[in-house]
Amino acid sequence: xxxxxxxxxxxxxxxxxxxxxxxxxxxxxxxxxxxxxxxxxxxxxxxxxxxxxxxxxxxxxxxxxxxxxxxxxxxxxxxxxxxxxxxxxxxxxxxxxxxxxxxxxxxxxxxxxxxxxxxxxxxxxxxxxxxxxxxxxxxxxxxxxxxxxxxxxxxxxxxxxxxxxxxxxxxxxxxxxxxxxxxxxxxxxxxxxxxxxxxxxxxxxxxxxxxxxxxxxxxxxxxxxxxxxxxxxxxxxxxxx
Amino acid sequence: xxxxxxxxxxxxxxxxxxxxxxxxxxxxxxxxxxxxxxxxxxxxxxxxxxxxxxxxxxxxxxxxxxxxxxxxxxxxxxxxxxxxxxxxxxxxxxxxxxxxxxxxxxxxxxxxxxxxxxxxxxxxxxxxxxxxxxxxxxxxxxxxxxxxxxxxxxxxxxxxxxxxxxxxxxxxxxxxxxxxxxxxxxxxxxxxxxxxxxxxxxxxxxxxxxxxxxxxxxxxxxxxxxxxxxxxxxxxxxxxxxxxxxxxxxxxxxxxxxxxxxxxxxxxxxxxxxxxxxxxxxxxxxxxxxxxxxxxxxxxxxxxxxxxxxxxxxxxxxxxxxxxxxxxxxxxxxxxxxxxxxxxxxxxxxxxxxxxxx
Numbered sequence: 001x002x003x004x005x006x007x008x009x010x011x012x013x014x015x016x017x018x019x020x021x022x023x024x025x026x027x028x029x030x031x032x033x034x035x036x037x038x039x040x041x042x043x044x045x046x047x048x049x050x051x052x053x054x055x056x057x058x059x060x061x062x063x064x065x066x067x068x069x070x071x072x073x074x075x076x077x078x079x080x081x082x083x084x085x086x087x088x089x090x091x092x093x094x095x096x097x098x099x100x101x102x103x104x105x106x107x108x109x110x111x112x113x114x115x116x117x118x119x120x121x122x123x124x125x126x127x128x129x130x131x132x133x134x135x136x137x138x139x140x141x142x143x144x145x146x147x148x149x150x151x152x153x154x155x156x157x158x159x160x161x162x163x164x165x166x167x168x169x170x171x172x173x174x175x176x177x178x179x180x181x182x183x184x185x186x187x188x189x190x191x192x193x194x195x196x197x198x199x200x201x202x203x204x205x206x207x208x209x210x211x212x213x214x215x216x217x218x219x220x221x222x223x224x225x226x227x228x229x230x231x232x233x234x235x236x237x238x239x240x241x
Numbered sequence: 242x243x244x245x246x247x248x249x250x251x252x253x254x255x256x257x258x259x260x261x262x263x264x265x266x267x268x269x270x271x272x273x274x275x276x277x278x279x280x281x282x283x284x285x286x287x288x289x290x291x292x293x294x295x296x297x298x299x300x301x302x303x304x305x306x307x308x309x310x311x312x313x314x315x316x317x318x319x320x321x322x323x324x325x326x327x328x329x330x331x332x333x334x335x336x337x338x339x340x341x342x343x344x345x346x347x348x349x350x351x352x353x354x355x356x357x358x359x360x361x362x363x364x365x366x367x368x369x370x371x372x373x374x375x376x377x378x379x380x381x382x383x384x385x386x387x388x389x390x391x392x393x394x395x396x397x398x399x400x401x402x403x404x405x406x407x408x409x410x411x412x413x414x415x416x417x418x419x420x421x422x423x424x425x426x427x428x429x430x431x432x433x434x435x436x437x438x439x440x441x442x443x444x445x446x447x448x449x450x451x452x453x454x455x456x457x458x459x460x461x462x463x464x465x466x467x468x469x470x471x472x473x474x475x476x477x478x479x480x481x482x483x484x485x486x487x488x489x490x491x492x493x494x495x496x497x498x499x500x501x502x503x504x505x506x507x508x509x510x511x512x513x514x515x516x517x518x519x520x521x522x523x524x525x526x527x528x529x530x531x532x533x534x535x536x537x538x539x540x541x542x543x544x545x546x547x548x549x550x551x552x553x554x555x556x557x558x559x560x561x562x563x564x565x566x567x568x569x570x571x572x573x574x575x576x577x578x579x580x581x582x583x584x585x586x587x588x589x590x591x592x593x594x595x596x597x598x599x
Contacts, residue, residue: 160372165525170477170494172487178494179485181476209476215526 048124051117059112062121065105071131074233077191083130083237087180089122095206102204130184130237147223151231154224164219167228170212175232181209190226190233197225323377323448325384327436338431345432348425349374349382352414353492356425357593361416362549363484363492363501366429369413369509371522374436377448378521383437384449386430391444403430412507415549417591451517457537461512463577466542469535473524474543482546498546505551505583511570516540545577550588558583 052070055061062081066072070082081089095101096110097118110118153159155175158166167185172178175185185193199205200217207214220228330346333339348355349366350373367373374382389402396404403426407418419425440446471480477494478484484496496502508514520536522528531539551573555561558581562574573583 158372160376163526163528168493169525172493173491176487176489176491178487179479182493210473210524210527212524212526 047117048120048122051113051121052124056117057112059109059117062125066125069131070125070128072189072192074189075191077189077195079189079192080131080187080237081125082128083177084126084183085177085180086119086122086126088183089125090118093118093122100206102199130187147227147230150224151227151229154220154228155231159219162219164216167232174235176237184237185232186235187237188232190229193229193232194225197229198222201225325377325440325446325448327375327381327383327440328438333435341428341431342435343432344424345428345430346373348428349432353594356410356419357596359410359416359419359425360414360594361591362414362496362503362594363486364414364495364503366409368495369518371525374433376522378450378452380450380518381436381448382433383440384446386433386437387440387442387446388444388449402433406430411552413503413509415502415504415507416593451514452521453513453517454520454533454536457534459534461516461537461541463538463542463545465535466538466540466545469531469539470542473531473535474539477524482543497543498548500549502548504549504588505571505573506553506565510544510548510573512537512540512544512572513570515544541572545572545575545582547580547582547585550583550585552588554588556587 050056051059052062052066053068063070065076065078066081067078070080072078072080074080092101093106093110093113096103096106097113099107101107113121154164155167158164158169168175170178170182171185172182175188177184196205197213197217197220200207200214201220203214205213217225333342333346344355349370352365352367353360353363369380370376370382371379377384385405386402389405390399392398393400393405395408400408403421406426406429407421410416411418474497478497479494481499482497483499483501484492484494486492492501503509509518516533516536516539519540520529520531520533524530551561551565553561553565555564558574561583562571566573575582
């Protein structure tokens, strides 16, 4: 029942050195674009930038909801895209386009983008620097030290009696993300994180590689989902452990 | 703008269309059989060295156990045979002793950073002993603690718990053994002692080690193992077995072979041991999801790759094989894809990891 994994196209941006160079480069392009209100279409990144800032065909500009720096709108649950892996984002856009990831807003947008567009805009956001966290408000219904302790424990230690690994066993210490398949969690919108875990529980988001996230999410209560989301939303995306 | 956002939000909320996701079928096998599979008895690793687990009839001799599938726990739940529970971390002592126990826990979880002078690869104690050494059937520390001193054929002597820990550093961490009484060993021993609070002094304590598997129905096979690896292991450990690190270098997924992995002297280099570990513990979150055959195949595959030289290297590969690996349970000295495993010359001198590699 497992999904065979394809190993094609590890993005260049997974290489830290390359990623850093790209970030600097893109920062420069971004500054130009913002300053002159122009979009550049001379390179792959420029195409991605154009889609992000002005849209493409029927697809509106990504930045309308995901912010000019890819920072998202945390309280609305619109995720931060800056710094997520290109392959990961492209897979999500593909899933929106073919309907396997269910979202009324993103499905038509992804369908309006070509394969090339999806790749370009994914590369664009992957190369943007992660905004410093924490900036996001907590989910509404958790608060207090008890919920915080629940979130921290599940994130860093898991609950092995229930064969539930810690989030950071795969997403890395501090939720900083690992490789192309385990995205950054730190500083992400709490509403978005909670929404995704809930979607995995409900089956409205594809289970992802090896079905791991569906398995994990279904072991969490709604309160635990919120506690974990709050825990990661408050962590800084950047910085050493 | 705000109304647009609200509309978008509303649309998202209405979009919960259920899609059946059946991938979890293999995740938690309630009926999965675990058992008191103490293969080690008084000589913990003797059987592993002498047995031929790749030939079906030998594995019972190897583990001294009936096959896994012939044993059923009374209520049919995995782990039900394990009575002992280590104390919760919230009850860890305070004061000077508590500080040392806590340090032991910290070394256990992040060994390359907490004991950098003795670690030569990306592995941590917790890589092979899940949940900070607490988890039954994952070679928990509370069970190890009550099992030593013991005679080991590996050392041909009675080994104390600290000496056993030394072996982990030398082989599994491809590092250097801390001297007996070194603060790192004292801390780890204190942590294990505390985890074992209330446990009987019994090397047959249920939950110890990894649940030994029945012999494979078919001889373990490299090509089948590669398929298992690609489907179930490579996502985390990488196509090349090198593991994966965060962008700032923290090794989240340990290397399974290659220069950053355990060396040829480690227990995990035994196919039977690796198969048992994999079956009960891998992939994380999906224990017992592989068949026994898949576990055997992928264990053979993992251990058919090159890794750092056995520190006991005698000067030539076949001599070393004869002395330390004279069993079908080890691929050391065998030829795979035209290359003899272990033919990498003398062990490289130990060098502690650079800060960025830890």
